[in-house]
Amino acid sequence: MLVTPxxxxxxxxxxxxxxGTYGTNIEGDKRVIASVxxxxxxxxxxxxxxxLKTRYNGEVGDVIVGRIKDVQQKRWKVETNxxxxxxxxxxxxxxxxxxxxxxxxxxxxxxxxxxKEGDLISAEIQQVHADGSLSLHTRSLRYGKLGQGCxxxxxxxxxKRRKNHMHNLSCGVSIILGNNGYVWISPLVKTATDSxxxxxxFDFDKEPVTADDRETICxxxxxxxxxxxxxxxxxxxxxQYAYDKSLDYEAKHLLSDDVASEIVDxxxxxxxxxxxxx
Amino acid sequence: MPADTRRLATPDxxxxxxxxxxxxxxxxxxxxxxRNDGRGESDLRDMFIExxxxxxxTGSAYCEIGTTKVICxxxxxxDMEQKEDFQMIGKIRCEFKFAxxxxxxxxxxxxxxxxxxxxxxLTQTLRSVVCLKxxxxxxxxxxxxxxxxxxxxxxxxxxAASLALANAxxxxxxxxxxxxxxxxxxxxxxxxxxxxxxxxxxxxxxxEAVDNGLVTVAVLPTLNQVSAMMSSGVLSCDVLSDAMNLCxxxxxxxxxTMRECLTNMIKKM
Numbered sequence: 001m002l003v004t005p006x007x008x009x010x011x012x013x014x015x016x017x018x019x020g021t022y023g024t025n026i027e028g029d030k031r032v033i034a035s036v037x038x039x040x041x042x043x044x045x046x047x048x049x050x051x052l053k054t055r056y057n058g059e060v061g062d063v064i065v066g067r068i069k070d071v072q073q074k075r076w077k078v079e080t081n082x083x084x085x086x087x088x089x090x091x092x093x094x095x096x097x098x099x100x101x102x103x104x105x106x107x108x109x110x111x112x113x114x115x116k117e118g119d120l121i122s123a124e125i126q127q128v129h130a131d132g133s134l135s136l137h138t139r140s141l142r143y144g145k146l147g148q149g150c151x152x153x154x155x156x157x158x159x160k161r162r163k164n165h166m167h168n169l170s171c172g173v174s175i176i177l178g179n180n181g182y183v184w185i186s187p188l189v190k191t192a193t194d195s196x197x198x199x200x201x202f203d204f205d206k207e208p209v210t211a212d213d214r215e216t217i218c219x220x221x222x223x224x225x226x227x228x229x230x231x232x233x234x235x236x237x238x239x240q241y242a243y244d245k246s247l248d249y250e251a252k253h254l255l256s257d258d259v260a261s262e263i264v265d266x267x268x269x270x271x272x273x274x275x276x277x278x
Numbered sequence: 279m280p281a282d283t284r285r286l287a288t289p290d291x292x293x294x295x296x297x298x299x300x301x302x303x304x305x306x307x308x309x310x311x312x313r314n315d316g317r318g319e320s321d322l323r324d325m326f327i328e329x330x331x332x333x334x335x336t337g338s339a340y341c342e343i344g345t346t347k348v349i350c351x352x353x354x355x356x357d358m359e360q361k362e363d364f365q366m367i368g369k370i371r372c373e374f375k376f377a378x379x380x381x382x383x384x385x386x387x388x389x390x391x392x393x394x395x396x397x398x399x400l401t402q403t404l405r406s407v408v409c410l411k412x413x414x415x416x417x418x419x420x421x422x423x424x425x426x427x428x429x430x431x432x433x434x435x436x437x438a439a440s441l442a443l444a445n446a447x448x449x450x451x452x453x454x455x456x457x458x459x460x461x462x463x464x465x466x467x468x469x470x471x472x473x474x475x476x477x478x479x480x481x482x483x484x485x486e487a488v489d490n491g492l493v494t495v496a497v498l499p500t501l502n503q504v505s506a507m508m509s510s511g512v513l514s515c516d517v518l519s520d521a522m523n524l525c526x527x528x529x530x531x532x533x534x535t536m537r538e539c540l541t542n543m544i545k546k547m
Contacts, residue, residue: 002541002544002545003538004444004453004536004541005440005444005449005450005451005452005453006451006452006453006498006500006501007500008500020449022409022449022451024501025373033451033500035409035445035449035450035451036444036447036449036450037445037447037540037543037544038446038447038544039544051447052447052543052544052547053336053337053447054443054447083355083356083413083416084355084356084357084415084416085357112523130414131366131414132414133415136544145331231547243405248350
């Protein structure tokens with residue numbers, strides 16, 4: 001059911017108002033009215049309206065990919081496709097020379113050497129504040145500055161919440177599906193045990209990326225865009241299947257509408273088969 | 279007015295070409311009760327409205343009423359500038375601007391008093407329509423640009439702004455429909471005037487100054503509330519209230535077009 005702002009969804013009192021709806025607080029008026037334009041999603045007794053564009057609403061523990069927007073005193077402002085910018089405190093990152101060092105004034109001045117405006121990082125949400133802004137941390141060797149690779153932006157609602165968001169796909173790329181809709185595709189990363197202890201995740205591999213790897217990354221990116229265009233949920237299996245089905249075409253042809261729909265149809269069939277067997 | 283130093287000065291002796299234009303005897307209603315474009319007194323012009331044109335903006339809408347063309351882009355919600363005080367409700371900043379080529383006389387780039395007043399009215403109206411409690415410490419910026427002023431630019435601006443907000447998925451209580459009426463004497467209420475009918479500074483047929491003015495009303499159709507009312511000119515109380523009622527009913531009839539545009543936008547998704 002499609003609604004526009006101001007449409008009355010129901011007058012039944014049993015329903016509760018969720019996202020995208022409101023009720024007039026007038027005595028005796030029990031209408032549930034839509035406040036955004038979108039599709040009504042009833043979840044049992046809760047009525048929500050799923051709008052066209054959603055900003056990312058963070059939860060503690062989500063993995064996100066963000067871009068440094070500003071360097072301030074003792075913290076960085078990170079852009080994560082949410083309503084307010086997220087914050088990465090100096091105390092929430094691993095510094096070179098051991099984790100438990102006290103942050104000195106010298107560290108504050110050297111912040112820009114670690115992360116400056118425009119850098120992409122992967123991080124985890126530590127805390128959600130009352131106004132909705134997020135505090136991030138990169139206190140694990142899995143997180144940190146992202147180096148060579150490609151970032152794709154999709155709607156946050158398409159990223160399936162899973163236990164693990166960092167995958168090494170069998171096609172030869174490593175992928176981070178940020179919950180905020182930013183997906184990072186890069187050549188296969190070495191596991192954390194290989195990297196130097198205590199480097200804090202700020203240095204990245206500057207080895208030139210081979211042409212084959214670049215092609216694979218490009219194909220994965222286009223496959224993700226095909227899936228996003230048709231509102232298919234993104235997770236490691238769906239991306240892997242879409243990649244496999246796209247091998248019949250050249251990477252650049254994936255951007256056209258008919259090729260995209262074909263690939264999505266075949267991917268969905270494959271996913272159904274998997275579900276049917278499970 | 280501060281001097282514009284970037285442009286070459288005009289020749290010393292230069293006159294406005296409009297001084298030489300033929301003065302036409304402009305009559306609002308002909309003898310058979312029709313206006314210059316063939317409309318009746320209370321007929322609205324056709325409206326074309328479309329969302330999502332400006333790719334850089336969070337939401338955008340384009341509205342055409344007759345020859346009036348208005349485009350609105352919405353940015354946000356985004357962080358408020360640090361200088362502002364901490365507030366648990368969001369802030370709205372609006373700008374209403376006429377493009378320099380939109381009216382008969384060239385508009386300056388610096389906002390004139392009229393544009394500042396219209397920006398303020400737009401801000402106040404949208405403040406009552408957007409659910410600001412859902413956007414603490416954020417601000418939403420709305421820019422309305424009139425590309426061609428063919429009359430009723432403010433009404434078109436209201437409608438474009440409300441659709442742009444819906445396109446940006448910003449929570450609002452309702453969509454806004456608006457209408458303008460030109461009052462000429464106690465009898466004549468010209469609905470949805472074009473630029474000639476709007477700028478008519480002539481007095482009514484009998485030479486009366488009273489009951490000569492322009493009324494714009496913005497309505498929230500499903501909630502049945504008036505969210506903006508702007509009138510200029512000299513209007514007596516009963517004439518003003520009649521004009522307002524007529525505006526409200528005319529604005530309500532715009533609702534279906536706007537709703538159809540929004541449902542098409544959702545379907546395209």
